Structures are given as structure tokens and as C-alpha cells.
Amino acid sequence: xxxxxxxxxxxxxxxxxxxxxxxxxxxxxxxxxxxxxxxxxxxxxxxxxxxxxxxxxxxxxxxxxxxxxxxxxxxxxxxxxxxxxxxxxxxxxxxxxxxxxxxxxxxxxxxxxxxxxxxxxxxxxxxxxxxxxxxxxxxxxxxxxxxxxxxxxxxxxxxxxxxxxxxxxxxxxxxxxxxxxxxxxxxxxxxxxxxxxxxxxxxxxxxxxxxxxxxxxxxxxxxxxxxxxxxxxxxxxxxxxxxxxxxxxxxxxxxxxxxxxxxxxxxxxxxxxxxxxxxxxxxxxxxx
Amino acid sequence: xxxxxxxxxxxxxxxxxxxxxxxxxxxxxxxxxxxxxxxxxxxxxxxxxxxxxxxxxxxxxxxxxxxxxxxxxxxxxxxxxxxxxxxxxxxxxxxxxxxxxxxxxxxxxxxxxxxxxxxxxxxxxxxxxxxxxxxxxxxxxxxxxxxxxxxxxxxxxxxxxxxxxxxxxxxxxxxxxxxxx
Numbered sequence: 001x002x003x004x005x006x007x008x009x010x011x012x013x014x015x016x017x018x019x020x021x022x023x024x025x026x027x028x029x030x031x032x033x034x035x036x037x038x039x040x041x042x043x044x045x046x047x048x049x050x051x052x053x054x055x056x057x058x059x060x061x062x063x064x065x066x067x068x069x070x071x072x073x074x075x076x077x078x079x080x081x082x083x084x085x086x087x088x089x090x091x092x093x094x095x096x097x098x099x100x101x102x103x104x105x106x107x108x109x110x111x112x113x114x115x116x117x118x119x120x121x122x123x124x125x126x127x128x129x130x131x132x133x134x135x136x137x138x139x140x141x142x143x144x145x146x147x148x149x150x151x152x153x154x155x156x157x158x159x160x161x162x163x164x165x166x167x168x169x170x171x172x173x174x175x176x177x178x179x180x181x182x183x184x185x186x187x188x189x190x191x192x193x194x195x196x197x198x199x200x201x202x203x204x205x206x207x208x209x210x211x212x213x214x215x216x217x218x219x220x221x222x223x224x225x226x227x228x229x230x231x232x233x234x235x236x237x238x239x240x241x242x243x244x245x246x247x248x249x250x251x252x253x254x255x256x257x258x259x260x261x262x263x264x265x266x267x268x269x270x271x272x273x274x275x276x277x278x279x280x281x282x283x284x285x286x287x288x
Numbered sequence: 289x290x291x292x293x294x295x296x297x298x299x300x301x302x303x304x305x306x307x308x309x310x311x312x313x314x315x316x317x318x319x320x321x322x323x324x325x326x327x328x329x330x331x332x333x334x335x336x337x338x339x340x341x342x343x344x345x346x347x348x349x350x351x352x353x354x355x356x357x358x359x360x361x362x363x364x365x366x367x368x369x370x371x372x373x374x375x376x377x378x379x380x381x382x383x384x385x386x387x388x389x390x391x392x393x394x395x396x397x398x399x400x401x402x403x404x405x406x407x408x409x410x411x412x413x414x415x416x417x418x419x420x421x422x423x424x425x426x427x428x429x430x431x432x433x434x435x436x437x438x439x440x441x442x443x444x445x446x447x448x449x450x451x452x453x454x455x456x457x458x459x460x461x462x463x464x465x466x467x468x469x
Contacts (some may be wrong), residue, residue, distance in 0.1 A: 005408075005427045012405045013321040014328055016338045020345070021316055027346045028312065 294318060297360040304352040312349055319361060320345070323368050329424050330372035332413055344371040369429060373439060376417045403462070411461045419454035426451050 262271040271284050295303075295314050303311025324341050331337035347367050355363055412420055421440060425431045426447075431439070433447045440447070 006430070008405050008408055009325065009329065009428055011322075012325040012409075014324050015321060016324050016341060017334055018338055020320065020338055020342045021313065023342050024316065024345050024349075025309075027342075028349055029309070 301352060301355055301360065304349055315348070316345055319364055322361070323364060326365055326368050327372060328409055329412055329428065330369070330376065330421060332417070336375070340368065340372050340375050343375070344368040347371060369425070370439070373421060376421060377440070408462070411458060414461065415454055415457055418450050419457065422447055422450040423454040423458070 263269075264271070269284055293314070295311070295318070300311055300315040300318070304315055320341065323344065324337060327337035327340040327344070328334065331340055344364075344367050348364055351367075412423065415423065422436055425436045425439065426433070433444045433451075436442075436447045437444045442450075
């Protein structure tokens, strides 16, 4: 039996069902064969590489630019915007007497807080001809914290307290109650009438060229010189609004403020509008 | 696959040692059909046999520098057998049977008469992996039981009992097969 099996399979041959040599070549020369074998994945690989470069750019390069942008603002703004400048501050507390609605309110409105920090780096670059170039980079991170407290109605005054954290307090920019009163009292009086039907306030950016006539606008959050002014206007009552208006008046004391109260008899809709230097807040009450 | 010019073993070995793709392909073309026949005897099916053939030739080209003359076909064949053993080592469940209890099977050569290699191969492939491996190594390759026990990692007694059981199963299968013809 042994010899018979051996004889039977001595010259036995057969053909594989698949191209085994192609697979062997891939194993022997993975670089050459692999490129062609995986050509269909090359686009995906290229896209992945491009995406990685993109992520690297946005995560490393952009943050630096944004920091520089803020630094520029910090340098430019102080004349009109003392709060933004790390060297100047504004009044820690401003008190204005106002006639308030009957409902007692105790609210606190806070704005963005983060520490002020300035860094400087010097980079020396040696040129081909032996000269040494000095590249100086200064980065300012501008921060501010503002807290506005509104006392209960019984005190019948709007108390705006503004505090700067980690910054020296200097002489305040004074705003008299007479300057604030026309604006805030008009708003408070108008809004108080429709307070039972609260409608959301909307904030619109106003182009700087048309700061006195805030007609064309874009719906967005309030922005001032690159800093987000965060105020939940949808939940703002008249007292808060007056406080907000006072605060804005304080910031832009030399800028006219436009307050509109329009009533559309056809639509039975009342529109309250407070225009500031570079933005306005609008609230519509009633049915169309 | 078209057969190209036939080279002498020395030329093939030298070309492969120089890592020449053309000579590697020539060596493969000259031997792959016969080696696939070897792989078929150890494999359960043709697909597994192709896998063994592929791995075996990769080893051939990888270790061609260690070829020290003699029969190139015999050297490649041994690599294929070793690869087949490695391929099925994990799957193989060599049943331990004492040498005393091993079957003393009477060989019936008449059972193979009139059967083609493909028919016999089919019956061999139906054997359990351990039986098939020992049977191939002993009956066809000509290894001794001590050699088989070392190659596979089993005792000599187990190798003998595996062979006995393989023969018995083959006799029964071939007998049935013979009766069907």
C-alpha cells in the first residue's frame, strides 16, 4: 500500500484556483505591489493628509492670530472704550435715580470674565549674509468682568455696579442721571406698559457708519469692539433693560442713543427699540 | 499560467539569491503545480492548499540563501510539507493512543486499483487533520515515526496509532468507494 500511494502521487500535479503568484509578489515586494494593490485607497489617504494639515493649521496658527487681534483692539480702543484697555478703567459704581415699575426685582447680570495677561517673545533670526534679525512678538489677552446689580423697586433707583477684576481702578467716566434718564425712562415706561405680554428682545448689530441711524441690521448677539456682551435679553425685565441702557450710556457717553417706541395700529403691534453706537436691541409686543 | 523558458536549478537558485523577480517567477512556474499537489494532500480543501502553497513559496524565497545544493525540488517540497504542518498544527488534535492498542491493519492494496489520484486525494482530505498528516508523512513522504514525532511534536506511539487509524479509515472509505465503482 505504501508504494502504491507513493507511485500514485509521485507525479501528481494540479493548478490552484487563484493567482497565488500575485499574492506571493505582494509579500515579497510590498512597496511596489502594495501601491498598485491599494490604489483605490489613495484618494482617501490624500484627503486624510489634507484634513490633518487643516486641523493643524486651525489648532496652532489661528489661535495666535486671534490673540494678536485682541491685542490690536486693546491698543486702539482705550479712547472710546476704557473698559477694554488694561490701563484704563471706568466707574466702579454709578447710581442713577429712576422711577421703577411696581414689581420688586433683584437681579444680577454678569459679563465675560477672564484674567488679563500680556506676554512678549523675542526671536533671533540669522540671515545668510550673517546679519541677525530680531523679531519681537507681543501678545495681549484682554479680559473684563462687569457686574450689574439692580436693587428692588422700593429703593426706586437703578444701581449699576461695575467692577474690574485684577485691574487698577481709576477715575470713572461720569455720566449724569440727566443723560441717562431720557433714554432709560422712556424705555422703562414704554416697556412696563406691555410687560404682561413679554416678547423676546433681539439684538442687532448696526454698521458703524450708520451708528446714529440703526435701520439696517443683522440679527446676532450684541458685540462691541470684538468682545461679546452677553445679556439674555429674552429674560430681561424693564429694570434690567434700564440698567443695561445705563451701562451702555456710560460706555458711550458721547454717542447719541436713539430710543424708539412705535405702535402699529394696523397690526396692533408695539415695537421698542434702543439704538446704541454699534448695536440696537429690539422688542416687539402684540399680534400682527 | 504560461510556462516560459526552463532554467537549470543552479540558475534559478542564483537568480533568486540575487533577489531577481524574473528568476523568482521562473522558479515558481517550474514547481508550483507539483507543489500544489503536495499541498492538496495535507489540506482539507483547495483553498487551504493554495494558502499553504503561497506561504511555502514565500519561505522558499526568503531562505533561498540557505539552500546547499542537491535536489531543489526536494528542498522546496520539504518546505511545503513543513508549512503544511505549521498550517494545521493549531487545528490538529492528535489523539493519544498507546502503541499497544494501535490497530494492526492489514494493508489492502487492491482497494486503490482503478482509482485516480484525484479520487484518492479526495478520500485522504476527508481524514482528520492528524491522521492525514501522519499518513502523508509516513506513507508518501517516507519519514519514519521518530522523524514524524519530532516534526509534529507528538510521541512515536501516537504517530503509529495515528497512522493505524488513518489506514483503517482509508480502507473503509476506499472500500466503499471501490464498491461504488
